[in-house]
Amino acid sequence: MHLSPDVLIYWQYGFFKINSTIAMTWMLMLVLSLGSKLISRKLSTEIKRSRWQNLLEVIILGIEKQIKEVGLAQPEKYIGFLGTLFLFVAASNLCIIIPGYEPPTGSLSTTVALALCVFVAVPVYGITELGVGNYLKSYMKPTIFMLPFNIISEISRTLALAVRLFGNMMSGTMIVGILVSITPLLFPIFMTILGLLTGMVQAYIFSILAAVYIAAGSRIRTSKSASVVKDQKTK
Amino acid sequence: MDSSTIVAVASIIIAGMSTSFGAIGPALAEGKAVATALSSLAQQPDASSTITRTLFVGLAMIESTAIYCLVVSMILIFANPFWNHFIAQAGGR
Secondary structure, eight states, X not given: OOSSGGGXXXXXXXXXXXXXXXXXXXXXXXXXXXXXXHHTTSOOOSSOOOHHHHHHHHHHHHHHHHHHHHTOSOHHHHHHHHHHHHHHHHHHHHGGGSTTOOOGXXXXXXXXXXXXXXXXXXXXXXXXXHOHHHHHHGGGSSOGGGHHHHHHHHHHHHHHHHHHHHHHHHHHHHHHHHHHHHSOSSHHHHHHHHHHHHHHHHHHHHHHHHHHHHHHHTOHHHHHHHHHHHHHHHO | OOXXXXXXXXXHHHHHHHHHHHHHHHHHHHHHXXXXXXXXXXXXXXXXXXXXXXXXXXXXXXXXXXHHHHHHHXXXXXXXXXXXXXXXXXXXX
């Protein structure tokens, strides 16, 4: 029994090695990108369209609706990043029904990489929305004394994002592994079904939290203008 | 008792205790959150999508504290750094 799929090494040449996490991540990336390339090769705007195009449209529109509900007014700007996060995490968590597959999100290196992407994306979107000065000013939002706490919260929420996804997926595989050795036949199947549910919920949570962080990082001007409008109305 | 035995005993006991005590608080909190969400769903069925989304995000936030405890006990059982240190010392001797 092992804590993460990093330990399973398929091929090694000196320092350079390919473990299960890298192999599965590249496999998923290939399947996702080649699949969407194949489907979007012949798109149609008529009533008669392929069922795969329908599937993609349902997914994209659903993600856009969720992003809009979080408070980001133009989801087209963010769907490239947030949609990719959701699709990758969801696909990697759903593939646990394939025998011999270990979810790459059950390794701390994958989840830390994804959380670092969010950590970088929040200031990038915030600066494009507000400008450098306004964005940096948002760190001392109530008073200047809150500056260290804002920075600490930025780092700790990135850590929490990574450890949450890792812990959920790792505990799923770990529990199934322990149960296989205790009660072999039926019970692990139910835990795998529960793992599918938590996998989808975690993918949703991960992308929604990323969307909430991005919205919080790029919202200052809109809230200020909204309060100005409210003041004018009261006058 | 030599020091490696003390490390083993302490790791096992703390691994069990951290998960069990770490599960108490989140369990109470999640129960309270779900109960409140259900009663507000019964009062305002129109706001179900907003309530459900907020509930899921909040549940994941609450649950992550339990997950941290689980990760700590998993590290203590399967990848204990102190135990590995003593094993390496015993091997080097």
